[in-house]
Amino acid sequence: MVESEHTPDDAGVGVVAVTTKAAGPSPSSRNWAVFAHLSTFSALVGVPFGNILGPLVIWLATRREDTYAERHAREALNFNLSLSLYGLMLVVAGTVLLVVVIGLAVLLVAVLYFFVFFFVWLILSIVAAIAASRGEEYTYPLTMRLVS
Numbered sequence: 001m002v003e004s005e006h007t008p009d010d011a012g013v014g015v016v017a018v019t020t021k022a023a024g025p026s027p028s029s030r031n032w033a034v035f036a037h038l039s040t041f042s043a044l045v046g047v048p049f050g051n052i053l054g055p056l057v058i059w060l061a062t063r064r065e066d067t068y069a070e071r072h073a074r075e076a077l078n079f080n081l082s083l084s085l086y087g088l089m090l091v092v093a094g095t096v097l098l099v100v101v102i103g104l105a106v107l108l109v110a111v112l113y114f115f116v117f118f119f120v121w122l123i124l125s126i127v128a129a130i131a132a133s134r135g136e137e138y139t140y141p142l143t144m145r146l147v148s
Helices: 027-045 050-062 067-101 104-133
Strands: 002-008 014-020
Touching: 027 050, 027 067, 027 104, 050 067, 067 104
Parallel strands: none
Antiparallel strands: 002 014
16 A cells, blocks of 8 residues: 655645555454464364464465464464463372372362463463454464474
8 A cells, every 4th residue: 555645845736645554454364363373262162272273274274275264274373383282281290290290289289270370371372362453463471383
């Protein structure tokens, strides 16, 4: 989009200033990007591995045609893969500690970590979807770049 503005300079002669604004992603691209982030919630309604499958399907569908939606789907996929791996490591560590220590405190800490993971996942996915709807890029924190 090109805009021009006619302003007089000190000598009274008109000066035309031309500025360009980069057109953002199309509404369709934004919708796909938002859906990539929100599709992770399919795990909440019982879809096995829905937090990974949702972004994966969108990434595979958009990776050749829509770079904006592809970047967001890849970011959501990497975040959910990373969070799943972190969760798996915590489950293994918690199980080992529970067996070795056999303490109720370990179980309580594990439950606390579960709720922290859940709320971090929920909040960051919503923040990313809002950024995608605005046409902005978003990078999840603590994400391993497994899919590039």
